[in-house]
Amino acid sequence: MPVVTVNGRSVHIQELNKEAAETIVLVHGMFSNLSVYYFNIAPLLATKYHVVLYDLKSHGMSEKALTGYDLTSMTNDLLALLEALKLQKVHLGGYSFGGLIALKMAIRFPERINKLAVIEAPDPNDDKTRGIIDEYSREFLEHYVENFTDTTKVKMGKRQMERNHRMYEYLFYQTSIKTDMEFEKDFFGSPAIETIKKPALLLYGTDSNCLNAGKHLEGLIENASLSAVPGDHNIPIQQPLVIAEALLNFFQEK
Amino acid sequence: MDTITTKLSSEEIFNLMKQFITEVIGEEFVEEMDITPESSFTKDLEMDSIEIVSFSEKIKAHFGDQIDFTGWLSSMDLDQLINLNLGMIISYIEECQ
Numbered sequence: 001m002p003v004v005t006v007n008g009r010s011v012h013i014q015e016l017n018k019e020a021a022e023t024i025v026l027v028h029g030m031f032s033n034l035s036v037y038y039f040n041i042a043p044l045l046a047t048k049y050h051v052v053l054y055d056l057k058s059h060g061m062s063e064k065a066l067t068g069y070d071l072t073s074m075t076n077d078l079l080a081l082l083e084a085l086k087l088q089k090v091h092l093g094g095y096s097f098g099g100l101i102a103l104k105m106a107i108r109f110p111e112r113i114n115k116l117a118v119i120e121a122p123d124p125n126d127d128k129t130r131g132i133i134d135e136y137s138r139e140f141l142e143h144y145v146e147n148f149t150d151t152t153k154v155k156m157g158k159r160q161m162e163r164n165h166r167m168y169e170y171l172f173y174q175t176s177i178k179t180d181m182e183f184e185k186d187f188f189g190s191p192a193i194e195t196i197k198k199p200a201l202l203l204y205g206t207d208s209n210c211l212n213a214g215k216h217l218e219g220l221i222e223n224a225s226l227s228a229v230p231g232d233h234n235i236p237i238q239q240p241l242v243i244a245e246a247l248l249n250f251f252q253e254k
Numbered sequence: 255m256d257t258i259t260t261k262l263s264s265e266e267i268f269n270l271m272k273q274f275i276t277e278v279i280g281e282e283f284v285e286e287m288d289i290t291p292e293s294s295f296t297k298d299l300e301m302d303s304i305e306i307v308s309f310s311e312k313i314k315a316h317f318g319d320q321i322d323f324t325g326w327l328s329s330m331d332l333d334q335l336i337n338l339n340l341g342m343i344i345s346y347i348e349e350c351q
Contacts, residue, residue, distance in 0.1 A: 016324070034304070035307050036303075038307050040331075061304060159283060163302070
């Protein structure tokens with residue numbers, strides 16, 4: 001398993017087409033892992049680009065961490081990953097919570113970013129987003145697993161359910177993720193977001209409850225364009241090829 | 255990493271796949287399962303996508319450039335991936351050898 005050490009912790013990464021001249025780094029969402037890109041999206045992008053995927057802390061096969069889930073810490077980790085891989089400037093894409101990390105990266109380290117792609121990033125001030133964190137329960141987990149994770153179509157067996165349950169329990173009750181997310185609730189309202197000048201593609205599902213967040217971002221970011229594709233918050237799973245092609249076209253545009 | 259040069263029989267490939275699955279999900283779970291070429295990854299073996307990533311890694315490490323396992327998987331949609339069974343992987347590896 002390819003692992004790099006970032007800020008003292010081991011991080012699971014996957015790289016495709018290392019020989020390509022330009023690099024795309026993709027960031028997954030909360031309670032997910034790099035496999036959201038691995039099977040369909042990354043291989044298509046890798047026909048033209050070096051693609052780097054990584055598991056966020058406590059997700060997938062990366063090492064667990066009790067603290068540091070605020071966007072500043074998450075972007076410190078991403079910057080350290082770029083350093084570890086000797087990547088000076090990359091195209092950056094993020095899905096859901098990963099989209100927020102990508103936006104924060106473009107605010108803090110614009111010199112390290114070429115173009116920015118944001119898929120279904122929620123407004124952290126939205127009650128529904130924070131509700132996910134507040135309403136946690138076993139019933140909720142089952143509901144969440146059915147509706148919001150990348151395993152949507154698969155009925156989970158006992159081992160998987162327990163594995164996921166352990167991850168949720170760990171993240172919710174042992175780490176600082178809840179308070180760290182509360183801390184970010186004014187992110188879209190901060191003047192910093194309007195300082196983003198990178199060409200930005202905003203990909204949202206036509207039926208997603210995050211679509212308004214996409215419209216909001218389009219108004220805040222000068223060079224952003226919103227593209228709505230059929231589907232809900234799970235568009236990378238529902239429409240992997242549509243998403244992959246939209247990303248490829250966007251990154252290739254001169 | 256050990257890259258093999260001799261052709262493996264389908265039984266040898268099957269045993270190797272079983273070994274990789276055991277390494278990925280752990281012996282205690284494999285002991286309770288009856289792994290056959292008909293076993294599907296998601297339904298029978300209950301592997302989730304990140305575990306299939308690890309499994310792919312092991313195939314790549316073992317066979318090297320001989321087979322493009324990720325490329326093969328990327329041609330599948332979600333339904334095909336859900337229905338993927340061991341037998342399909344065994345035939346794919348046999349074809350590539």
